Amino acid sequence: MNEVYINRIAKFLPNAPVANEEMEQYLGKINDKESKARRIVLRNNGIQTRYYALTKEGIPTHTNAQLTAEAIRGLFDEKFQPKDAELLSCGTSSPDFLMPSHAVMVHGELGNRNMEVNSASGNCCAGMNALKFGYMSVKCGNTKNAICAGSERMSSWMLADHFNKEVENLKELEEQPIIAFNKDFLRWMLSDGAAAVLLEDKPQGELSLRIEWMEGYSYAYELETCMYAGADKLEDGTIKPFSDYPSEEWLTKSIFAVKQDTKLLDKYILAKGVDSMKKAMDKHQVTPEDIDYILPHVSSHYFVDGLYDGFAKAGIEITRDKWFLNLKDVGNVGAGSVYLMLEQLMSSGKLKKGQRIMLCVPESARFTYAYAYLTVC
Structure with a gap:
């Protein structure tokens, strides 16, 4: 088996950062009224700016495939060119189409060469699953390199226009024309962006990260x-x-809207996160002292203290000086978030050879968790 190294990382965040007070200018107002949930959600999630692949008029500026391709182009130079790539593995929870798959559309944007392509679907763990496919390919010698990416373009899913038909239907039924909290909640949580890594079987350049192991856990059972x-x-x-719904109900019930059962989220997301983290650490005999940086993908700063306390109670307390997050500045980019954190850490100048990094990604869809353990080389 080969060693596998993250030798390059690049990101693409579309347009200018969007402040909290600007969000409804981009996404619009449902029923021409300000959201009652917006201020509560933003106060809890702690996000101050995020990025949208939209104009202020709600017109898309990039597809998800284009966002991903732009991030990947940041990996190329005279030493590693598009023709050198052997595998493309992409993960997202917001593909542009039901079919074809996201990764083949990214490949079409790149237009580089014939190569193997893999699409990882799902939610936040899709980015880690894409990384694991590339990791396993390089590790077993199937390819010498792999480009892996995580991305989202959720803004176009959250435009007010997508919900107005449901509001009109509620009015016709003489019911309160208010969109349910499980839909409105996520309009203020999600954002756009992409990042990509280059995996190779040998370290290159001044800074590389060796992937020691990756683990995944599902609680869907x-x-x-x-x-x-x-x-x-x-x-x-x-x-x-x-x-299984009549097509007219796709609009009148906002069937395609992203929804979240917040009661389930609050009850299980941290508990299962602690349980799976302990499983991964115990399996590989990693202690808190063996971690110099932890990069936890959290959808909201609301969860940070609870996660820290949960780790401490489980005997795996990781001191707060080791936690590295950028949620406040880039928002929740789902499958791309862990890549964006890692890109910022690698660019920070803080890393030293021999340090160890833990990547932690929860996925609330049906409670799935993914982990990776890296060594700075």
Whole structure:
């Protein structure tokens, strides 16, 4: 088996940063009224700026595939050119199409050469699953290199226009024309962007990160769905797919909106995160002292203290000086968030050879968790 190194990392964040008070200028107002949830959600999540692939008129400026391709182009120079890439592995929870897959659309944007392509679907863990596919390919010698990416373009899913038909339907039914909190909540949580890494079987340049191991854990066998789109949740906790609804209800019930069961989120996201983190650390005999930086993907600063306390109670307390986050500045970019954190850390000048980094990514969709342990070389 080969060693696998992250030798390059690049990002692409579209347009100018968007401040909290500007969000409704981009996303619009549902029923021409300011959201009652917006201020509460923003106060808890701690995000101050984020990026949208939109103009202020709500016109898209980039597709998800274009965002990803722009990040990947940042990996290329005279030493590593597009023709040198052997594998492309991309993860996202907001592909531009149901089909073709996201990664083949990115490949089409790059237009570089014939190569293997892999698409990882899902939610936040999709970016880590894309990374693991590339890691395993290089490790077993199937390819000498792999480009792996995580990205999102959620802004176009959150435009007010997508919800107005439901509001009109509620008015016709003489019901309160207010969009449910499980939909409105996520309009103030999610943002756009992409980042990519180059994996190779040998270290290159002044700074490389060796991937020691990667692990994943799913709790779907015991927990119901928490975050979903293209479906609606029934009283028994199951979700009904969009294809089983009459097409007119796709609009009148905002079936394709991203929704989250916030009660389930609050009850399980930290508990299962602590449980899976301890499983990964115990399996590989890693202690808190073996971690110099932890990069936890959190959707909201609301969860940070609870996660820290949970680790401490489980005997895996990682002191706060080791925590590295950039949620406040770039927002929650789902499958791209851990890549964006790692890019900022690698560019910070803080890393020293021999240090160890833990990547932690939770996914609330049906409670999945992914981890990677890296050594600075």
